[in-house]
């Protein structure tokens with residue numbers, strides 16, 4: 001069983017610091033996804049595990065062994081590259097066998113391992129083909145096969161599905177998940193900027209951010225299970241990155257705070273109560289109320305807390321509709337409503353705002369803590 | 375449609391024109407080599423030979439032609455092998471290794487392309503005498519390799535820069551050191567670039583005259599381009615025999631081209647490694 005740990009890892013390219021203060025533990029057999037916007041350093045972090053990029057500072061350990069100075073080939077990791085990186089002058093078989101030959105694995109064992117991997121990935125008929133005679137999905141399988149035959153302790157994937165079309169991507173995603181179940185002792189580190197992929201595959205998501213906040217708080221925005229990040233984002237960046245359409249943010253000012261929760265007033269004058277501990281802030285503080293489009297629903301009963309907003313436009317998708325509204329202060333607001341919704345006669349919508357699904361972000365964009373038991 | 379046809383017509387005419395420019399001199403050469411010495415002086419130089427007369431070829435082949443041919447093959451093949459080996463290794467280092475003088479070194483090597491060979495003749499002549507290689511075919515190999523390296527390194531470095539970085543990284547994870555990476559990945563993938571370099575240099579060196587002339591003196595040590603010397607006396611020149619020997623020296627290149635044409639064209643258009 002293999003674990004990977006980072007402590008205080010940083011990386012500079014020239015004067016630019018792309019990775020800052022990364023502390024992270026990946027448990028044995030865990031499927032860990034690095035998620036984040038383009039340029040945030042996901043690939044760089046992955047390549048540091050692979051040994052293709054030196055860690056600028058800090059320590060990286062695999063199974064407790066410090067690997068900062070261990071050559072790539074000795075780390076017992078296997079990597080699947082975004083563009084597959086199959087050797088164009090070798091057949092599929094040779095591509096998969098090459099690494100084993102280089103590490104002096106005996107011939108019969110190479111044959112057996114390649115055959116086994118080809119069987120698992122259903123690429124047996126392709127073994128004699130050259131990579132250029134393969135489709136994108138087939139190349140992807142070969143690249144994964146090349147990783148499997150090495151029987152690595154850690155699988156590294158750098159956006160392996162981004163060159164495939166949408167349907168194939170979903171299919172390969174489920175194959176990668178089932179592959180992970182077939183090799184339960186190997187850890188997987190998987191880079192993507194697609195949140196659906198991350199949510200579907202991950203045991204643990206490491207969401208990275210970039211820019212000024214990364215400089216102040218380190219590269220990691222939040223680490224946790226997919227639903228942790230979805231339900232309990234630690235800051236506004238995490239809240240806005242996960243979920244589609246993205247979370248609505250409304251300006252609010254604090255009008256009440258005690259041990260059982262807080263109350264805020266929106267620009268339209270509505271009061272919203274939510275189970276968040278805001279006692280550290282002064283009354284009147286300018287805050288941001290976050291609520292996901294899928295949690296806003298047409299209000300059924302008058303007792304629920306609601307907001308009323310004019311409707312700009314409705315998009316219908318059959319299963320659900322997106323209702324685009326405007327707030328008094330001009331910020332757009334989207335509600336994702338189940339089923340079909342007709343444009344109301346007065347062109348306004350009354351939406352229920354469930355207290356438990358609201359998030360409150362302080363002036364520093366950090367989420368305020370939930371009250372105990374909420 | 376008319377415009378399309380018009381364009382095709384222009385292209386075809388240009389092609390035919392170029393074909394004429396390149397083949398007519400050779401045809402003229404080959405035809406003249408069939409004349410007798412008598413005919414060359416009596417008839418117009420544009421006249422066709424009176425008969426299909428191989429007397430000049432007989433004379434050439436009875437002479438030292440095969441000695442020259444052997445020397446040429448020896449010198450050119452060893453030189454080209456060395457050029458390919460040295461320039462591909464240098465190109466790999468320049469294209470992929472990170473070291474401090476990489477840029478300046480590349481610039482220096484490429485600058486070698488602008489040195490005219492003639493200014494190097496005298497020093498190379500003296501040096502060759504000094505180390506005892508004067509008047510041997512082997513004395514030609516050093517200068518041949520040296521004058522060919524700059525362009526070869528240039529071509530191959532550009533070529534190897536195109537090889538995707540991920541392939542190299544995949545090889546690193548597959549336990550390849552720098553030498554394995556070079557021989558198992560870069561060399562095979564540079565195939566088209568290497569054939570370009572090999573063919574280009576083989577043609578250049580096959581026809582090389584000035585070093586061969588300066589660095590050898592006895593007839594049995596000389597290469598094909600110097601064969602014409604045998605038919606140029608102090609008082610008279612056997613023109614058709616000279617042309618016959620020139621035709622014969624072109625022949626190996628033409629045959630090689632006919633056989634390897636597909637490769638050569640691919641090599642010249644090299645650079646794309648897609649797929």
Ligand SMILES: Nc1ncnc2c1ncn2[C@@H]1O[C@H](COP(=O)(O)OP(=O)(O)OP(=O)(O)O)[C@@H](O)[C@H]1O
Nearest residue numbers: 013014018036037038039040041042043044045193
């Ligand atoms: N070799 C390098 N030299 C200089 N800067 C680099 C180098 N490699 C990466 N960078 C920079 O480091 C930052 C992080 O790059 P990285 O490739 O890790 O991003 P990423 O999160 O994988 O992005 P993407 O989703 O676009 O692949 C980027 O700003 C990039 O410009």
Ligand SMILES: [Mg+2]
Nearest residue numbers: 042043044158
């Ligand atoms: Mg990347």
